[in-house]
Amino acid sequence: MMEHVLCAKCIDCGKEWEARPDITTCPSCGGLLDIKYDYAAIRKAVDHKVMAGRSEQSMWRYMEYLPVLGKGSRPKLRVGWSPFYKADRLAKTLGLKTLYVKDDGVNPTASLKDRASAMAVVKAEEAGAEIIACSSTGNAASSLAGNAAAAGYPTYIFVPSRAPKGKVSQLMIFGAHVISVKSTYEDTFRLSEEAIRKFGWYNRNAAINPFLMEGKKTVALEIAEQLGWKMTDYVALSVGDGCTIAGVWKGFRDLYETGMIDRLPRLISVQAEGCCPLNRAIAENKPWEPMEENTLADSIAVGVPRNADKALNAIRESNGVVVNVSDQEILDAAKLLGRTCGVFGEPAGVTGTAGVKKALELSLIPEEASVVSIVTGNGLKDTPNAIRAAGEPIAIDPDMEQLLQIMDRL
Numbered sequence: 001m002m003e004h005v006l007c008a009k010c011i012d013c014g015k016e017w018e019a020r021p022d023i024t025t026c027p028s029c030g031g032l033l034d035i036k037y038d039y040a041a042i043r044k045a046v047d048h049k050v051m052a053g054r055s056e057q058s059m060w061r062y063m064e065y066l067p068v069l070g071k072g073s074r075p076k077l078r079v080g081w082s083p084f085y086k087a088d089r090l091a092k093t094l095g096l097k098t099l100y101v102k103d104d105g106v107n108p109t110a111s112l113k114d115r116a117s118a119m120a121v122v123k124a125e126e127a128g129a130e131i132i133a134c135s136s137t138g139n140a141a142s143s144l145a146g147n148a149a150a151a152g153y154p155t156y157i158f159v160p161s162r163a164p165k166g167k168v169s170q171l172m173i174f175g176a177h178v179i180s181v182k183s184t185y186e187d188t189f190r191l192s193e194e195a196i197r198k199f200g201w202y203n204r205n206a207a208i209n210p211f212l213m214e215g216k217k218t219v220a221l222e223i224a225e226q227l228g229w230k231m232t233d234y235v236a237l238s239v240g241d242g243c244t245i246a247g248v249w250k251g252f253r254d255l256y257e258t259g260m261i262d263r264l265p266r267l268i269s270v271q272a273e274g275c276c277p278l279n280r281a282i283a284e285n286k287p288w289e290p291m292e293e294n295t296l297a298d299s300i301a302v303g304v305p306r307n308a309d310k311a312l313n314a315i316r317e318s319n320g321v322v323v324n325v326s327d328q329e330i331l332d333a334a335k336l337l338g339r340t341c342g343v344f345g346e347p348a349g350v351t352g353t354a355g356v357k358k359a360l361e362l363s364l365i366p367e368e369a370s371v372v373s374i375v376t377g378n379g380l381k382d383t384p385n386a387i388r389a390a391g392e393p394i395a396i397d398p399d400m401e402q403l404l405q406i407m408d409r410l
């Protein structure tokens with residue numbers, strides 16, 4: 001709640017500003033802002049018992065940790081409190097002692113981005129905005145379109161023209177004004193920023209708006225609670241712009257600082273081999289450099305990560321592990337998750353799991369480790385790649401002879 005928020009602090013120049021929904025970057029130097037909390041006040045307000053008595057089953061379960069007005073209007077869609085599975089069969093297949101899968105693909109518009117977009121709609125309302133805009137490789141857009149539609153806000157949404165049809169179809173159904181840009185995500189982002197400045201729209205571009213990371217961090221709060229506040233050794237997830245991993249880290253830090261968990265997990269940052277500017281910066285211990293966007297996992301095909309500083313801090317502070325996976329390893333992970341867990345993820349959604357497998361193979365993490373793998377988006381968003389992963393079924397005529405002939409190939 002806003003009464004627990006101290007300020008919005010610039011991560012570059014260190015200046016502290018009032019945490020207002022209309023201030024989304026440092027007015028002094030343009031740096032990224034970080035929302036700071038009064039941890040002593042949160043400590044007084046919540047403990048394990050208080051949380052156990054809560055009936056709210058959404059991201060708004062954690063109001064004390066969120067930068068929103070206590071009495072503001074509540075979002076219309078049910079975002080968060082996604083399923084958390086102990087994935088014993090998958091763990092056994094991978095040769096890992098303990099593995100959990102957090103399936104954020106079951107959110108209302110089918111990705112983790114709903115957590116940020118629900119927050120964006122609340123902050124837009126608090127800011128008195130009339131129109132919300134963003135650029136996205138797909139899921140930020142579809143989640144904004146859905147959450148805004150539920151609250152009655154028009155949206156202007158910029159997507160690179162390569163965005164998968166499933167995601168674009170969501171935008172069209174939710175009634176967004178869609179601008180499909182025939183270029184990279186980077187160019188799309190730049191155009192959206194220009195337009196947002198020109199028209200004065202509310203800016204949902206996640207890397208820029210510090211409140212959105214606060215929405216994303218709720219996935220970490222849920223994981224901790226679903227683990228009975230006993231953290232695993234590692235939490236693995238895919239990384240594009242870097243807002244999700246930075247938000248996840250912020251969530252665990254907030255819980256640690258307020259005495260809700262007694263140790264912090266190490267993050268496993270997973271990127272695609274063809275687009276891994278953040279992991280490369282960590283591995284080579286040098287500043288990040290732009291890369292080509294060369295992967296089929298469109299949601300993490302981000303050559304110029306917009307939240308690089310916060311993401312790199314998160315990986316380093318957590319003593320994190322970085323691992324890159326090939327497109328084939330991503331497709332294999334989609335099949336593996338589907339077959340051992342019944343969880344269907346889009347390519348970027350299963351990339352974290354592909355990273356766990358690879359990290360084990362490379363002995364970057366021990367077999368005795370306990371790991372949470374976050375599935376960040378649903379597989380129905382990108383069915384062509386799902387078919388690529390799993391193949392087409394064998395078609396036959398309605399004839400028993402033909403059925404018998406193919407039985408051994410099923």
Ligand SMILES: *Cc1c(COP(=O)(O)O)cnc(C)c1O
Binds near residue numbers: 139238239244300346
């Ligand atoms: C956006 C997204 C990511 C990566 O999040 P970033 O904040 O860009 O690092 C991963 N998976 C899916 C499905 C996404 O939509």
Ligand SMILES: [Zn+2]
Binds near residue numbers: 012
């Ligand atoms: Zn600054």
